[in-house]
Amino acid sequence: MFVTYVLYSKKYDKIYIGYTANLIDRFHSHNQLATKGHTLKFRPWEVAIVVFFDNKRGAMKHEKQLKYSRGRAYIRQQIQQLID
Structure with missing residues (x-):
């Protein structure tokens, strides 16, 4: 099973979009393990949206x-609803 996910950094008002087969490990990587990359600069991240798929494609x-x-407009709308 695969997921498409959206992370949100409330502190910096940033979003990150990705996909993975293991959301828990990937989330842990974005928030704690990674030592380089885009997500490092905007920690902490929260999972805002998750959509499940049967296949990687x-x-x-x-x-x-x-x-x-x-x-991105849809994502911002969804995040705004979560905040309100």
Whole structure:
């Protein structure tokens, strides 16, 4: 099983979009283990959105859709609803 996920940094008001087969390990990596990369600069991260897929291809396709402007607008809308 694969997931597309969106992380949110409340402190910096940043989002990160990715996909993985193991969300718990990946989340742990983003918040604690990684020593370089984009997510290091904007810790701490919270999981804002998770969508499950039966295969890697579906998760990758959804990740790509979320990275376009419409997808980012949708993400911002969803995060705003969580905050309010």
